[in-house]
Amino acid sequence: MAAWIIFTIGLLSIWQVGCIHAREWVAPAMALYLIHRLANDPDARQELDGVDWYILPVVNPDGYEYTRTSRSNRLWRKTRSKNNLLGCFGVDGNRNYGFKWAVSGVSSNPCDTETYAGPKPFSEVETVMVRNIMMENSKRLKLYVSLHSYGQYLVYPWGYTGDYLPKEWKKLDSLAREVSDAVQRAGGKPFKVLSAGKWYPAAGGSDDFAFGVVGVPYSYTMELTDGYEFIYPERLLRVVLPQFYEGFKAFAGQIRKEFSPKFTEQRYRMNECENC
Ligand SMILES: [Zn+2]
Numbered sequence: 001m002a003a004w005i006i007f008t009i010g011l012l013s014i015w016q017v018g019c020i021h022a023r024e025w026v027a028p029a030m031a032l033y034l035i036h037r038l039a040n041d042p043d044a045r046q047e048l049d050g051v052d053w054y055i056l057p058v059v060n061p062d063g064y065e066y067t068r069t070s071r072s073n074r075l076w077r078k079t080r081s082k083n084n085l086l087g088c089f090g091v092d093g094n095r096n097y098g099f100k101w102a103v104s105g106v107s108s109n110p111c112d113t114e115t116y117a118g119p120k121p122f123s124e125v126e127t128v129m130v131r132n133i134m135m136e137n138s139k140r141l142k143l144y145v146s147l148h149s150y151g152q153y154l155v156y157p158w159g160y161t162g163d164y165l166p167k168e169w170k171k172l173d174s175l176a177r178e179v180s181d182a183v184q185r186a187g188g189k190p191f192k193v194l195s196a197g198k199w200y201p202a203a204g205g206s207d208d209f210a211f212g213v214v215g216v217p218y219s220y221t222m223e224l225t226d227g228y229e230f231i232y233p234e235r236l237l238r239v240v241l242p243q244f245y246e247g248f249k250a251f252a253g254q255i256r257k258e259f260s261p262k263f264t265e266q267r268y269r270m271n272e273c274e275n276c
Contacts, residue, residue: 014255015054015137016145016248017130020093020206022063023075024149026224026232031057031147033241034248047252050260052140054133060093060126075230077114079124084110091118094146095202096127097209100160105202117204130206134214142255143218144210149230152189153223154180157211159196160203166211169195175218175254182250188243189226196221218255 016034018027035055038044047053058064062080066073078090088111095106098121102108106117122128134141156172158165166172173193180191192199196207211219225232225240 014051014143014145014252015056015134015141016147017056017059017206018147019057019064020059020126020146021077021148022060022067022079023077023230024147025064025067025230026149026237027147028057028064029237030224030241030244031055033237034245037245047249050256051252054137056130059130063090063093078116079126081124083116083119083123086111091116091124092204093124093126094148094206095204096122096124097131097204097206098122099209099212100203103203104160104197105200106204115202121204127206131209134210134216138214138216141210141214141216142259143251144207144214144216144220145251146206146221148221148223149225149232150223152191152226153199153221154191154193155196155199155207155221155223157196157208157219159205159208159221160201162195162197162199162201165195168217172218172220175251176220178254179247179250183243183247186243186246188240188246191222191247218251 016031018031019025021027034053035057038047038053060079063076063078066080067076076090078092080089081091082089083091090113092106092115095102095115095117101121102117105115107115108117110116110119118124122131134144154176156169156176176191176193180193184190196202196205205221207219207221210216224244225236
């Protein structure tokens with residue numbers, strides 16, 4: 001089952017999704033920790049104020065469950081839809097979005113266990129569901145973060161190409177570096193910040209769709225943790241998740257500062273008072 005937590009105050013929204021890639025278990029752990037802190041930490045009032053957080057810890061529940069069934073299935077990545085007569089299963093959910101679909105970094109072989117893009121864009125119920133929520137909230141969405149596990153990267157559009165960047169890339173890059181600095185100040189390792197396509201081009205990702213079609217001004221893929229690839233040790237979560245949380249606070253701070261009418265109004269009043 002996918003779980004939802006929706007915070008309903010204010011007019012803006014921030015959305016994080018985790019675990020489109022079944023084997024990347026640190027992603028739902030991060031999402032749940034974020035929910036835990038936002039719901040229980042009295043200091044989180046600042047993070048909640050003026051911003052709605054939408055958090056979907058497990059986008060690909062069938063794949064996630066499959067990785068839990070046996071040791072040999074632990075590294076399954078795709079969804080679990082049955083897609084042809086060969087009896088192969090699944091589509092790479094992060095190659096299945098309908099923006100520049102399949103132009104780079106994908107496989108067209110349904111039996112490819114890694115990057116099969118699907119028979120058509122949005123062939124999977126998982127990606128359709130995420131797309132629909134994004135479109136329903138398109139005017140309010142200001143930040144989208146897709147959580148993954150491989151290396152310590154914080155990457156932004158475009159993912160489908162490394163040849164050029166969106167014209168807004170400096171803003172995307174600058175906020176990513178602020179987030180990385182915040183994690184580092186909390187004792188964590190800095191993120192490697194660059195466009196996803198310069199890391200490696202791969203089309204059909206949710207971050208490109210959010211940015212290029214939905215119009216979300218800040219869109220990222222966050223690759224959590226370094227050194228353990230897809231099997232991050234559970235015992236280290238209590239160390240790294242609070243460090244990453246500081247990064248999410250930096251995200252929220254920027255969104256509030258840039259888009260919240262309440263914050264802008266307060267700043268305006270403060271400026272007025274300087275002249276009193
Ligand atoms: Zn992934």
